[in-house]
Amino acid sequence: MSQADLPHRRRNLLTGEWLLVSPHRAKRPWQGEAAPPQTPPAPAHDPACYLCAGNTRANGKANPDYSGTFVFANDFAALLDEGGTGDPHPLFESQPARGQARVICFSPDHGATLARLPAAALAQVIACWCAQSAELGAHWGHVQLFENKGAMMGASSPHPHGQVWASDFVPEVVGKEDGAQRAFLAQRGAVLLDAVAEAELADGTRVVEANNHWLAVVPHWAAWPFEVLLIARDPVARIEELSDTARAALATILSRLLRRYDGLFGCDFPYSFGWHGAPHGHGDDSAHWRLHAHFLPPLLRSAVVRKHMVGFELLGETQRDLTPETAAERLRAVEID
Template sequence: MNFDRTKHSHCRYNPLKDEWILVSPQRLSRPWQGRVEDDKNDNDDDSDINSNEKPTNPLCPGAIRGKNNQQNPFYEHTYVFENDYPALLADIPDPKNDQNNNNDDLFQCHAARGVCKVMCFHPNSKLTLPRMTLDHISHIVKTWIEVYRDLASQYQWVQIFENRGDVMGCSNPHPHCQIWATDFLPNEARIKHRTQKDYFLKHNGNVLLLDYIKRELNDFNKERVVIDNEHWIVVVPYWAVWPYETMLLPKRHVLRLSDLSDEEQKGLGEIMKQLLIKYDNLFNTSFPYSMGWHGAPTGDLINEDCSYWQLHALYYPPLVRSATIKKFMVGFEMLAQVQRDITPEFAAETLRNLSGEIHYKDKKNT
């Protein structure tokens, strides 16, 4: 018997996180009698629920929100404000000495300072990003960079992230993301800071993710490439965990979001729209996901040589078989090792063959 990665279980290594992923393609035939989600994500995003004079959604223009009854401006593109219920505070004292002993191998604690912002993408609460115009998406990209640049001057890490869909825990359907900045490197950032540096030193100054996309393009016949343009590439990573997980990277060496050229910003808006149309077209639903940007550290680390870093975004969607069946991270995955059923190659081919130009709702209207 010869090994067949499309039929036989195997493990794949993720050099970015220094961990292994169990791939089990033989499980695809198992019957599903577990939880089935309501397909609540298929919103009518052609209608604008903000047309009322007194909107009830706290994120829409003119709404009153938060503990202090702040009124939103009547914004036309993006709008950024400090989270009314932040997970981080900027001005807090250090723990007392007996609670802040870094020499203690078992009990360590440090103050966590930061800021949490909310960024609304668009005034229409029902309009999702893949159905926005490229002009609106360009405003999103530019606002990301403006806020990132401002927070990067003060904090070691700036995390831009979007949770889309109630299945991902999104508490408000209005198109928005969050931007948290911390005075420390969170776990994911700390691990990638180490792994990319280790690769850089081991491979004579080569950048891990640049070597990776070069090999995806040249050595593997683009089998995991979903889409690319002049400046950007989207792949289902060889080590992907989530069923239709993707990674979005610039083709040139870029450390941080604020380093993107005008042309790269334009290309980013175009490829994001195409990717998200593909996602929605997969199961004819408003595809849920968590996504976020990772780049070189900032704040008091910005002057360090971080040339081993490469900017990238990650999309983690949970749906696996249909709009109502999602992947659960439980059991073996929580207690031993993460696992997936469909291969990354199958996921990439499926997404690649979908239209990235015409949204399924626009097909209905033609």
């Protein structure tokens, strides 16, 4: 058995966390979940959908007859303008949490996922992300743009949509990434994700897609089977800083990546996806940051057979059998037009 096939640990450079890689286990017999037939594509309009144009949402408000992206305040927001302190016990810490939460409908087409959107519509979504980040970032310390796609990821509506949560605090994962990038710049005089991009391009085994402005890789430390890290190659710290050329290049690489996902198992590939940029509350203190996005899909062996984070993953540390190199190779092999 080669060294590459033996168990080893890899360190996530953005968070400092370790994970266990066990390539030899990928050869074990599988008697887990079986894949049922796939459901047909959704119609362009569903009269029962809360997010379709012209329909009434759960709170009784009617959606406008929108033709592009549609943004509205989340009817069941996780963050509010006023925050509570929780348990006042001196041993158990708590602090107020304030913010705003919005929903972004990508398109009036109920069946048009980001992977299926035409170039012009996808450009509208990217412009919307940039506008939301800039607007909310002027008032809040951090802005998180994300999408939960598919029922497997807990999406409350099948209509393609994302969310934006703005908060007066920096979330835990973003805080870890901020610290790691800051330390790397201080110690090595270089931007961490610039160094990662350079190394990944030179190696090539984990690269899925690349153009002059973006690099999509299954990162060396990937936790999920087909996880992808999308790195901006321009010196930008937040999404609203992207040039028009970089935004157009983003639409291209995003479409290609998501179509590779859908083609891997012939299904609407579920995932959680989100942007990480420098917290707005840090102002100009962002030289250590590089804008990037994480794609975290659970599928492992088929359209329904997923990677479960259980046992050792929950009690010890993340573990994977399929190596990032193999995952990238399989994504590259997907034929897209």
